Amino acid sequence: MDEPTWYEIHVKSHLDDSLAPAFAGMAIRYKAPDETILCGPLADQAALHGVLMRIRDLALPLLVVKRIAAPQTENSGR
Numbered sequence: 001m002d003e004p005t006w007y008e009i010h011v012k013s014h015l016d017d018s019l020a021p022a023f024a025g026m027a028i029r030y031k032a033p034d035e036t037i038l039c040g041p042l043a044d045q046a047a048l049h050g051v052l053m054r055i056r057d058l059a060l061p062l063l064v065v066k067r068i069a070a071p072q073t074e075n076s077g078r
Contacts, residue, residue: 004042
């Protein structure tokens with residue numbers, strides 16, 4: 001089974017943590033008072049497009065979408 005791909009998505013807005021479930025459970029962090037970073041794994045391209053459609057539906061200005069390396073865990077490398 002393929003591992004999910006990790007993404008970091010920046011939007012120009014301050015999102016509330018309660019919206020995390022609407023974004024496939026991605027973690028919400030803040031870069032500035034008016035910039036939010038969504039970060040986490042997405043199962044496939046369809047999941048990525050779903051998140052991007054939610055961003056569009058909320059009329060949030062999209063700043064950055066980038067693929068990132070999965071965080072290292074203590075069990076990595078076995």
